[in-house]
Amino acid sequence: MKETTVKGRLWILTNPAGKLYDDIDTDMIFHNRYLHITDVAEMGQYALDNLVGWKNFARKAQAGDVIMAGPNFGSGSSRQQAVDCFRALGINAVIAESFGAIYKRNAINSGLPIVTMPGLSKIAGEFATGDELAVDFATGEVVLNGEKRFQAEPFSGVQMDIYQAGDLFAYGESLGA
């Protein structure tokens, strides 16, 4: 069994007005000029480089970090690279108020932990970049700097199954698919 709690340094994705970014679409996460790339290891360097104010994110991010964003994160296209670029960087989890539907599937299928946190925009002021965040995928509990507790949605059944298996392919194999 894989560990279902991760801990990491937090990045709050804020817009130029300093508020939690809404509607971050896949072109902002992984721009279409890089779509020809098929090697996951090459994708990390371009993560978020088309998001205003976050051009250098990939250089600053470290393996184990946790990302937080507003509603509808990953809206737009179906590109898997918008998920894989975070896997390449070793991002531990992405927490958002909600996710674009295709993005949600792609993240689940590739085993990138994503956590939905309803009402996040209203309490975003509680969190700051650089904070330490612990997330329990099984219960949805989020712990800030070892003290303050918040509630997000736990993984769904299929999400946990695929996460435990590793990815969709390993999960399919476990079912004989």
Added chain:
Amino acid sequence: MAGQTIIEKIFAAHTAADASVEPGSIIWLDLDVRTARDFAGANVVKNYQTHYGETPVADKTKTFFTFDLVVPPSNIPYANNQQVCRTWAREQGVGVYDVNAGIGSHVVVEEGLAYPGVTLVGTDSHLNILGAIGAFGQGMGDQDIAFAFKTGRTWFEVPPTMKVVVKGEYQYPCTARDLTLAILDKLGSKGALGRAIEFYGPAIEALDLPGRITLASQVTEMGGIVGFIPPSEEVLAYARQQSGRADIPSFAADPDAEYVETVVVDVSGLEPLIACPPNPANVVPVREVAGRRIDSVFFGSCTNGRFEDFAAVAEIVQGKRVAPWVMATVVPATREVYQQMLRSGVLQTLFDAGFIISNPGCGGCASGHLGMTGVGQVNISTSNRNFPGKQGAGDTYLASPVTAAWCALKGEITVPEAS
């Protein structure tokens, strides 16, 4: 047990008989057709080879590539990726709609692969456009599609369904695109997040297939999984003809089906609308931004790339010229559309008016093979998204072909005239 919505009916017909098909439940969904395009196609092949080696796909007659994004390729990486797909397709015996075919989501309709009740997936996030013909289409990532190629199925969480009821009627110069923008304005970018939509009302029933395609193509921009427009007799007749199937079962919703929400949109007195940068839901009446000088106009994409869209443009620009400072590009959705334009004289009219006419495909949408915008460039587009960077570095406004045609003639954002 409550009645079923359209998506629940289609899903129930494509999963185990004893599976619970209710919002929130996760089912194994049988996929009638699985596709990949030039974008992500090579990633699908790579995933497939890594995990399944040289073993055959589940059913090569149900598996296709549709190249539409960078066609013919304008750079070596895309050329390489297309060649990877082609070579693998030959080895597998899988069909390829190559760089001459046009936009995959339209080709599968013309080819009769998609008809009411079908389930079809691919690597195009606008594949839910197939709701226009009453089919379930879904864009997915490259792992998902590799898995679908191999197994012929996928897991899917049954979404709740919302109803959008359109009241009233609109008149020219408003078109299906303005109706779509009005609905997008009402729902916003998250109004249908994670949901299926069913569209009803006299203005919806009156839409022809191209108009239905325009509306269904923007459900992604509303956050929705798919938007169904119950097929009219005309649409059913077309689907029968293209698919060669005399009997297409009805997947109409039950009268007692349960909806998570009903939204009413009144389009009486609708005026031409436009989506301003930086996103498709940033909708205002055209008159509010009229007068802004423009540099380019793009006509095409899966949203407004049908023959009827270009015929409407031709009617407006007949005998006139686009403003000298405007780059106006036309990209037919498919080869069939191109041929209709050739035979009807629409292509000649557009040529005479000064348009650049390209081969079929996605064109300037998604920084494709032509017509990128530069920093500071103001672009009017009939395509589906205007996110920063989507069609280049300029500012893109989304509007109907009718509005865009008037803008091209005047060289500025302008309210289209009624005649």
